[in-house]
Amino acid sequence: MxxxxxFGISLPNYRIGFxxxxxxxxxxxxxxxxxxxHSGWVADHVIPHRGPSTPLFECFTTLAALARxxxxxxxxxxxxxxxxxxxxxxxxxASCVDHISGGRLELEMGAGYNEIEHERYGIPLYNxxxxxxxxxxxxxxxxxxxxxxxxxxxxxxxxIHEAINNPKPIQKPHPPIWVxxxxxxxxxxxxxxxxWWQGSTSFSTKTSGPEDYRVKSTKxxxxxxxxxxxxxxxxxxxxxxxxxxxxEDTLKxxxxxxxxxxxAGGTPDQWINRxxxxxxxxxxxxxxxxxxxxxxxxxxxxxxELVIPNVV
Numbered sequence: 001m002x003x004x005x006x007f008g009i010s011l012p013n014y015r016i017g018f019x020x021x022x023x024x025x026x027x028x029x030x031x032x033x034x035x036x037x038h039s040g041w042v043a044d045h046v047i048p049h050r051g052p053s054t055p056l057f058e059c060f061t062t063l064a065a066l067a068r069x070x071x072x073x074x075x076x077x078x079x080x081x082x083x084x085x086x087x088x089x090x091x092x093x094a095s096c097v098d099h100i101s102g103g104r105l106e107l108e109m110g111a112g113y114n115e116i117e118h119e120r121y122g123i124p125l126y127n128x129x130x131x132x133x134x135x136x137x138x139x140x141x142x143x144x145x146x147x148x149x150x151x152x153x154x155x156x157x158x159x160i161h162e163a164i165n166n167p168k169p170i171q172k173p174h175p176p177i178w179v180x181x182x183x184x185x186x187x188x189x190x191x192x193x194x195x196w197w198q199g200s201t202s203f204s205t206k207t208s209g210p211e212d213y214r215v216k217s218t219k220x221x222x223x224x225x226x227x228x229x230x231x232x233x234x235x236x237x238x239x240x241x242x243x244x245x246x247x248e249d250t251l252k253x254x255x256x257x258x259x260x261x262x263x264a265g266g267t268p269d270q271w272i273n274r275x276x277x278x279x280x281x282x283x284x285x286x287x288x289x290x291x292x293x294x295x296x297x298x299x300x301x302x303x304x305e306l307v308i309p310n311v312v
Contacts, residue, residue, distance in 0.1 A: 007285075010287060014048055032073055045059075063075050084123065095146065106175065107178065146169055191234065260291075
């Protein structure tokens with residue numbers, strides 16, 4: 001699809017209230033590919049922050065399987081939790097998935113936040129300040145292991161010694177590195193190391209929207225310049241909760257089903273205008289999360305047939 005922005009889908013490796021299966025995840029990914037969508041993204045959690053007993057498929061094992069079940073769809077991590085894996089191991093895993101997929105990995109990383117899964121899995125979750133410093137080191141190690149023959153690194157939290165990573169990723173110089181989040185300290189990590197910035201929003205257009213995104217993006221530009229980089233070197237993405245229907249009454253019923261705010265989702269025309277507003281503030285990639293894994297097939301079809309062709 002030739003538009004001013006690309007569109008990806010958050011694949012249902014879990015959905016609160018649903019017993020998802022790998023077969024479902026695979027079908028959604030293959031439908032994304034059939035519809036010509038840009039990418040499918042797998043959330044990196046082990047327990048959801050709500051509904052901890054909800055079935056959930058782990059990110060990298062799921063991506064590796066999807067890499068063999070798809071041919072053209074870009075495959076992304078949404079968002080790799082830095083606290084889950086030592087960054088050198090993460091780099092190794094990502095390199096292997098890039099090979100298995102034939103060079104289709106998008107690596108999005110974040111500092112981590114979900115207290116429930118850290119507590120239950122026995123993984124330390126330190127305060128925000130420490131997590132950001134730790135994350136900054138993690139991104140550096142991953143980039144070095146993608147690009148250097150035998151990198152070494154000694155930081156406050158991580159240390160590697162001639163950490164050989166063969167095979168290197170197919171994509172050169174490395175798979176696109178994304179950083180997801182909106183905090184000021186995280187934006188500074190984006191400015192220093194990332195190829196993409198992912199800013200996410202809620203279902204409600206009242207709590208955040210294009211203007212909020214523009215303010216954060218402008219602040220990011222300032223940080224990028226401070227790093228002697230150009231703002232255009234960091235592309236902009238937006239994660240949106242997505243619900244669509246031609247009929248307003250049906251939309252209302254679907255909102256009630258998930259206890260969503262009254263302004264959640266929209267008709268095709270409303271989404272066209274919403275996407276255009278984000279594109280106007282610099283967004284060139286959307287990652288859409290659909291709450292109902294059963295209804296998401298019809299939502300993706302409406303997106304591909306009625307919305308994307310008109311977002312010009």
